[in-house]
Amino acid sequence: MTYQNYSLKQLQQIDALYHLHPFTDHKELRAVGSxxxxxxxxxxxxxxxxxxxxxxxxxxxxxxxGYGREELAEAAYKQMKELPYYNSFFKCSTPTPVLLAKRLAEIAPKNVNQVFFGSSGSEANDTALRLVRYYWTLEGKPEKNRIISRKNAYHGSTVAGTSLGGMDAMHKQLGGAVPNIVHVMMPYAYELALPGESDHDFGLRAAKAVEDAILEAGTENVAAFIGEPIMGAGGVKIPPMSYWPEVQRICRKYDVLLMLDEVITGYGRTGEWFAAQSFGIEPDTITTAKALTSGYQPLSALLVGDRIAATLVEKGGEFAHGYTYAGHPVACAVALANLDIIEKExxxxxxxxxxxxxxxxxxxxxxxxxxxxxxxxxxxxxxxxxxxxxxxxxxxxxxxxxxxxxxxxxxxxxxxxxxxxxxxxxxxxxxxxxxxxxxxxxxxxxxxxxxxxxxxxxx
The missing domain is CATH 3.90.1150.10 (Aspartate Aminotransferase, domain 1)
Incomplete structure (x- = not known):
């Protein structure tokens, strides 16, 4: 039986009876209907x-x-017939994640050449947090485990993603965040610039908040700074062009890794493949998802910079982390077809x-x-x-x-x-x-x- 056999009212009633929606006041939704x-x-x-x-x-x-892309449906159908699923554990791989990893390395900033797959942006940010802290442990500096983020940031809805994010409403429901994550001001001039302060100067002042947090924590304790190039769910807060180059300079000065959350901005939204390229920076990690498949399949890709990847490969032994659907062959096939469309058009x-x-x-x-x-x-x-x-x-x-x-x-x-x-x-x-x-x-x-x-x- 398909949905056409149900009236709108029936679908709304079933939805209310069985379906819990994300980021929703369920009492209000059930009163008005979805x-x-x-x-x-x-x-x-x-x-x-x-x-x-x-x-x-x-x-x-x-x-x-856009919607209704037959090329993506055909890519999924072909892959489902050939190999609907196999995992990336046990020293195994399948062709589509292999080819997708190569494709992503080709369009990413030049210092980024390794990819770790998952199913969502939240998973990608969880993985990035774990990988960054593990990197410093492998480098003999386990005390470098503090992460600096920003107020009103969004980095996903898992426990780690919510902890990395800076949204008060989410933190109140968390019941205890991942420790050693601090939040500094967001670079939003309309609300936070001083009277007469130029965008350029405000961008530098907002970046200095990152530096101040590093120094307050102690440079020997700070693992990384994480940020969205443009804050998305927080209201499309666009930083001045002076902000990101200065943040990168500060991170390099104090040997702090730079983690970029491009779950929203990746794959063309800013007029480059990645917003890192729009702002002229080379982060150590880039988390991506969403437009990687244009939403036709759930897939995320954590892009890992050469510095971290080299240490993980040479010193890391077994990286005890991964997901059942990491590198899912159907999702990766759709991603490859999606990137083809973006490039071709x-x-x-x-x-x-x-x-x-x-x-x-x-x-x-x-x-x-x-x-x-x-x-x-x-x-x-x-x-x-x-x-x-x-x-x-x-x-x-x-x-x-x-x-x-x-x-x-x-x-x-x-x-x-x-x-x-x-x-x-x-x-x-x-x-x-x-x-x-x-x-x-x-x-x-x-x-x-x-x-x-x-x-x-x-x-």
Missing amino acids: RIITHAEGPYIYDSEGAEILDGMAGLWCVNV GLVERVKTDTGPYFAKALQERIAGHPLVGEVRSFGLMGAIEIVKNKATKERFAPAGSAAVVVRDHAIANGMMLRATGDSMILSPPLIWTRATIDSACDRIAKALDLAAKDLHKT
Whole structure:
């Protein structure tokens, strides 16, 4: 029996009875019922009532090549017939992870040439944490086990990922974080810059917070600094261009490893294969997932720099870590086909030279002037719209985050899928968006803002 045999109400009832959703108030969801997405094509998703919705979130930051790609379905089908599964334990491998590892090394920063596979970004960050601490133990410095992260960062939902992240709501539910992880300020100038402080100077000051944390802990105790090149789930917080080169300089000065979380930014979103290349840095680890397969299969890849890999190979013995589905042959086959599409259609270059600049221009010219908008910001094909009550003072609506939800709900009702995070409206669309798609998105967002303004000014 397929879902077509059920009415929307029946599906919602079954969903409420049996399905616990991620990041969801289940009591609230069960009161209103879930939206049932049934199919998708190109940049659009469709619900069970037939509504067409322009997907401004690429699913959940991942569907870079858009929906309905037969090449990816065919790659999965072919691999399932040939070899649906085998593990990477016991000195075994299968062809697709072998070829994918090589492909990733070819597009990664030049100092990164080894790959460890998993099934999610959370797993990749868990692995990165474990590998970095093990590296320092192998180097005879087990006391170097402290990790510096940032407030409002997101690095996954596992215990280690939540601990690495800096989201208070997640920490409150954790019941005890992984020890020796500290969090410093995020590089978000709109909220944290001093009066008259330039973006360049703010970027250097935000980087100095990393240096101060290293010195406070003692350089002999700090293993690594971890950060998202652009903070994603925290609201698409884009650092000044001065920030990352200075963070890298600081890490190298104090012999601290640099861990980059590119689960969201990897595979073309910033106009390069990796945001590390956009910011001109060479991290020691890069965690990736999501757009690696455009979400068509669950797969993550931890890209490991030569320094760490050499020590692991020469001194590490057995690395007692791994996952049942690491290097899953079907997922890796889909990833290879996905990378082929991105390369063949020139999506990375298109974001860099065409749609990315046009996206930024459209947001500035068509959205930034709205009375509810305090700031628009974008980099490549990811961006955010900051919702405020007062543009001049940056005063927010109370309670925090409530206004963005009003805008989001109007956007979805008018055929535009956005995500509300705090007071930010987030955009991270498929890389197949064109200038015409961007124009259509701005039309829908502008309408949602107008409708939300009427609602918010009633209260």
